[in-house]
Amino acid sequence: xxxxxxxxxxxxxxxxxxxxxxxxxxxxxxxxxxxxxxxxxxxxxxxxxxxxxxxxxxxxxxxxxxxxxxxxxxxxxxxxxxxxxxxxxxxxxxxxxxxxxx
Numbered sequence: 001x002x003x004x005x006x007x008x009x010x011x012x013x014x015x016x017x018x019x020x021x022x023x024x025x026x027x028x029x030x031x032x033x034x035x036x037x038x039x040x041x042x043x044x045x046x047x048x049x050x051x052x053x054x055x056x057x058x059x060x061x062x063x064x065x066x067x068x069x070x071x072x073x074x075x076x077x078x079x080x081x082x083x084x085x086x087x088x089x090x091x092x093x094x095x096x097x098x099x100x101x102x
Contacts, residue, residue: 038089041065044065
């Protein structure tokens with residue numbers, strides 16, 4: 001079995017570092033995306049928001065927005081959509097911290 005040359009070890013280390021950098025970049029991009037979504041939800045003009053119909057009386061006092069989950073859009077409230085995005089941010093930040101601690 002041939003010994004590994006020092007140059008191939010440094011190339012493998014560089015590839016590992018660039019792979020880690022790519023993962024960090026993806027996670028940071030996800031965090032930024034969720035932060036933008038929250039900012040947009042908080043700044044919706046009142047003319048854009050509409051009351052949900054009387055068919056859903058438990059939503060009657062809230063404004064409706066559509067939230068995507070997978071490939072499906074769901075009608076929900078601004079408050080619930082904001083909480084969902086905040087949970088996504090918290091999860092991504094925890095993942096980022098875990099990646100950087102190892």
